Amino acid sequence: MKEILNIQKQLLPxxxxxxxxRYTILQHIMVSGVVGRRTLAGSLNMTERVLRGEVxxxxxxxxxxxxxxxxxxxDSGRHLLESMEPLAKELFGLNELEERxxxxxxxxxxxxxxxxxxxxxxxxxxxxxxxxxxxxxxVAHNEVIAVTGGSTMAEVAYHLTSSxxxxxxxxxxxxxxxxxxxxxxxxxxxxxxxxxxxxxxxLLHVPDHLGEEAYQSLMQDATxxxxxxFIRRARIVIHGIGEAxxxxxxxxxxxxxxxxxxxxxxYAEAFGYYFDRKGEILHKMPTVGxxxxxxxxxxxVIGVAGxxxxxxxxASILQFGHEDILVTxxxxxxxIVNMLSS
Amino acid sequence: MKEILNIQKQLLPxxxxxxxxRYTILQHIMVSGVVGRRTLAGSLNMTERVLRGEVxxxxxxxxxxxxxxxxxxxDSGRHLLESMEPLAKELFGLNELEERxxxxxxxxxxxxxxxxxxxxxxxxxxxxxxxxxxxxxxVAHNEVIAVTGGSTMAEVAYHLTSSxxxxxxxxxxxxxxxxxxxxxxxxxxxxxxxxxxxxxxxLLHVPDHLGEEAYQSLMQDATxxxxxxFIRRARIVIHGIGEAxxxxxxxxxxxxxxxxxxxxxxYAEAFGYYFDRKGEILHKMPTVGxxxxxxxxxxxVIGVAGxxxxxxxxASILQFGHEDILVTxxxxxxxIVNMLSS
DNA sequence: ATCGCCGGGACGAAAAAGGTCCATATTCGC
DNA sequence: GCGAATATGGACCTTTTTCGTCCCGGCGAT
Numbered sequence: 001m002k003e004i005l006n007i008q009k010q011l012l013p014x015x016x017x018x019x020x021x022r023y024t025i026l027q028h029i030m031v032s033g034v035v036g037r038r039t040l041a042g043s044l045n046m047t048e049r050v051l052r053g054e055v056x057x058x059x060x061x062x063x064x065x066x067x068x069x070x071x072x073x074x075d076s077g078r079h080l081l082e083s084m085e086p087l088a089k090e091l092f093g094l095n096e097l098e099e100r101x102x103x104x105x106x107x108x109x110x111x112x113x114x115x116x117x118x119x120x121x122x123x124x125x126x127x128x129x130x131x132x133x134x135x136x137x138x139v140a141h142n143e144v145i146a147v148t149g150g151s152t153m154a155e156v157a158y159h160l161t162s163s164x165x166x167x168x169x170x171x172x173x174x175x176x177x178x179x180x181x182x183x184x185x186x187x188x189x190x191x192x193x194x195x196x197x198x199x200x201x202x203l204l205h206v207p208d209h210l211g212e213e214a215y216q217s218l219m220q221d222a223t224x225x226x227x228x229x230f231i232r233r234a235r236i237v238i239h240g241i242g243e244a245x246x247x248x249x250x251x252x253x254x255x256x257x258x259x260x261x262x263x264x265x266x267y268a269e270a271f272g273y274y275f276d277r278k279g280e281i282l283h284k285m286p287t288v289g290x291x292x293x294x295x296x297x298x299x300x301v302i303g304v305a306g307x308x309x310x311x312x313x314x315a316s317i318l319q320f321g322h323e324d325i326l327v328t329x330x331x332x333x334x335x336i337v338n339m340l341s342s
Numbered sequence: 343m344k345e346i347l348n349i350q351k352q353l354l355p356x357x358x359x360x361x362x363x364r365y366t367i368l369q370h371i372m373v374s375g376v377v378g379r380r381t382l383a384g385s386l387n388m389t390e391r392v393l394r395g396e397v398x399x400x401x402x403x404x405x406x407x408x409x410x411x412x413x414x415x416x417d418s419g420r421h422l423l424e425s426m427e428p429l430a431k432e433l434f435g436l437n438e439l440e441e442r443x444x445x446x447x448x449x450x451x452x453x454x455x456x457x458x459x460x461x462x463x464x465x466x467x468x469x470x471x472x473x474x475x476x477x478x479x480x481v482a483h484n485e486v487i488a489v490t491g492g493s494t495m496a497e498v499a500y501h502l503t504s505s506x507x508x509x510x511x512x513x514x515x516x517x518x519x520x521x522x523x524x525x526x527x528x529x530x531x532x533x534x535x536x537x538x539x540x541x542x543x544x545l546l547h548v549p550d551h552l553g554e555e556a557y558q559s560l561m562q563d564a565t566x567x568x569x570x571x572f573i574r575r576a577r578i579v580i581h582g583i584g585e586a587x588x589x590x591x592x593x594x595x596x597x598x599x600x601x602x603x604x605x606x607x608x609y610a611e612a613f614g615y616y617f618d619r620k621g622e623i624l625h626k627m628p629t630v631g632x633x634x635x636x637x638x639x640x641x642x643v644i645g646v647a648g649x650x651x652x653x654x655x656x657a658s659i660l661q662f663g664h665e666d667i668l669v670t671x672x673x674x675x676x677x678i679v680n681m682l683s684s
Numbered sequence: 685a686t687c688g689c690c691g692g693g694a695c696g697a698a699a700a701a702g703g704t705c706c707a708t709a710t711t712c713g714c
Numbered sequence: 715g716c717g718a719a720t721a722t723g724g725a726c727c728t729t730t731t732t733c734g735t736c737c738c739g740g741c742g743a744t
Contacts, residue, residue, distance in 0.1 A: 001343075001346060003425065004343060004346055004429060007422060007425060007426055007429060008357075008361070010403055010405065010418075010422055011360075011361055011364050011365070011403075011405075011422070011426075012357065012360055012361060012364070013403070015354055015357050015360065018354060019350065019353050019354055019357075022353050022354070023353065036689060036690050036691080037689095037690075037691070037692095038689075038690085039689080039690095047733070047734065047735095048734085048735085049732080049733050049734055049735080050732080050733065050734095052691095052692090052733095053732075053733085059503065060503060060505075061352055061353075061355075061471075062471060062501060062503075063352065066690095066691070066692095067690090067691090068690060068691065068740065068741060068742095069689090069690065069691095069741075069742080070689085070690060070691085071690095071691090076352075076467070080349065080352055080353070083345070083349055084349050084353075087346060087349060122418075122421075125404075125418070129404050133402075159404060161401065161402070162723095164724095376721095378720060378721050378722080379721075379722070380720080380721085381720080381721095389702070389703070390702095390703085390704085391701080391702045391703055391704080392701085392702065392703095394702095394722095394723095395701070395702080408721095408722070408723095409710090409721085409722085410708095410709055410710055410711090410721060410722060410723095411709090411710060411711065411720090411721060411722090412710095412711095412720085412721060412722085413721095413722090
């Protein structure tokens with residue numbers, strides 16, 4: 001069954017939505033007994049008109065009966081609801097995950113794709129696709145879009161396609177070099193995204209492993225500070241989320257810092273900051289670009305990450321409290337929800 | 343799987359169509375390798391614009407890739423097609439039945455609902471619903487609609503609903519009393535249909551079991567002949583189909599006639615006429631109303647019947663050659679198709 | 685008798701879908 | 715190397731559908 005649903009979700013995503021909508025309506029009518037159009041519209045958060053359309057349809061299908069006193073479910077309708085129960089559970093499963101996470105952390109939107117990115121590369125691709133779709137949805141015209149590095153963001157970049165809504169945009173790295181390998185660096189991702197969408201990009205070339213004073217002088221440089229100002233004009237950022245220790249290792253963070261991170265209980269990493277399980281910042285990578293206060297003042301912070309192993313890290317970033325949209329997968333979402341209830 | 347599809351069909355009837363359409367497109371692209379929009383539109387019998395909409399959608403879903411040299415299926419697309427194979431078989435099964443019957447008998451439309459009316463009352467209801475939908479589709483405004491009796495037609499009547507397209511219509515019995523029980527008589531059905539839809543009706547009260555001369559004098563009667571003229575104004579008729587012997591028994595046809603019917607190899611009955619397997623008329627019930635030449639000149643003759651046992655009877659009526667639309671069920675359709683190939 | 689809620693009709697605004705044509709890029713055959 | 719053929723993507727207009735909004739008459743409870 002899940003199989004069929006996944007197929008259909010790919011082949012007709014919006015029909016699944018209307019299926020859910022109609023199921024919800026029918027169920028509401030069943031539990032309400034006899035109910036009027038306006039009342040029902042109110043309790044379902046729909047306008048009267050669209051509900052009316054749906055009701056007309058359900059009536060034509062013989063799933064409900066309409067009398068002058070209101071509408072009532074028919075026998076076929078009741079029968080349909082019964083036989084649909086397992087299907088509905090499946091249908092709303094992910095939705096429920098999304099809603100629980102969204103409400104708990106007060107997010108604008110949560111998108112959960114089925115599967116586990118740790119296990120299946122297909123899920124990771126799905127995650128990228130969903131991330132790309134979300135970005136396309138929330139971006140305004142001719143905006144500056146800050147992006148971070150990482151394999152997930154690379155996947156997002158891969159799934160972006162040329163579209164008018166992104167044509168005039170500027171992709172920029174959220175922060176400078178963070179010790180990633182070239183193909184996963186924010187610079188690379190930003191330029192890939194720009195090329196994929198037909199947008200423009202500007203890069204921030206900051207060498208890794210510089211001393212403190214070298215950084216200070218870099219910051220003084222006119223072209224560097226100009227691009228940093230440009231980056232800070234971004235009102236939207238899309239970023240990956242990593243497990244703190246994994247990231248520290250991958251980025252070859254020095255022994256002492258790694259030990260301190262471990263001691264302090266670092267859970268997560270995002271845009272070069274390390275967070276503990278409560279979402280408090282423990283450490284900041286030595287580079288330039290968006291500061292934490294810039295992130296906090298963003299309109300739309302989009303986090304994209306999945307895989308069961310990243311569940312805790314994602315939860316930690318959500319605790320930080322400045323995310324607006326989360327794109328994740330079923331495994332991570334389940335993990336997060338489990339943490340909430342325990 | 344079939345279960346799920348049937349559920350979904352109730353909640354979104356065009357889901358199947360859309361799914362089939364997109365599947366077909368994707369499959370065509372796969373077998374074509376790289377193909378252009380116009381070429382594809384041609385071979386799929388779609389307008390370019392509609393195909394373009396679908397292709398844009400499939401691209402957004404990441405199921406195909408578009409290059410300036412044409413479109414090609416993506417890995418996800420290929421994977422989707424593979425995993426859809428059993429589903430597609432299911433999807434197109436009924437359609438194939440419909441098409442084969444439609445083409446063989448040169449009909450306007452064939453509708454096959456899943457199941458077997460002999461076995462499942464739910465299928466019979468489905469048949470009624472489908473019949474009602476077909477009637478609503480083909481009826482013009484303010485028309486005279488001739489109907490026959492029978493349990494299937496009763497089911498159709500039950501599933502008709504009030505709709506503007508039927509408001510001004512007149513329902514009339516195709517022929518007078520045919521010896522059915524009251525609730526299955528054409529008169530009853532016609533009035534039920536009218537009441538259900540908010541249309542009008544006129545009835546033809548002809549007593550059963552009258553002698554020949556009594557009929558002749560009835561025909562002379564002004565009110566009777568007036569209503570018969572009214573009935574003959576019908577350009578659309580919807581009727582059931584019965585097995586000859588079953589109908590003869592139910593209508594208590596006299597011994598001699600029954601024997602003669604059996605001797606002549608009567609297979610089917612419809613609107614009071616009995617047909618042999620080649621669709622030749624063997625016998626005519628003694629009543630008034632539509633004559634066979636009226637039927638032959640109809641614009642839209644809609645036959646509704648299902649159940650494995652009726653397969654042969656339906657085929658016989660189709661041989662008669664004056665049906666335009668057939669509504670049946672899977673069991674009967676399979677039976678008919680088997681007869682064709684043997 | 686009145687009030688509140690019911691379904692349903694009507695109508696215009698807005699959005700989506702569809703038909704048609706054209707500009708530009710790429711490929712293939714010569 | 716070059717032109718013909720075919721590709722996509724953009725643009726524009728018409729048609730159709732959807733949606734918001736308001737109103738009417740009916741019915742039942744108060």
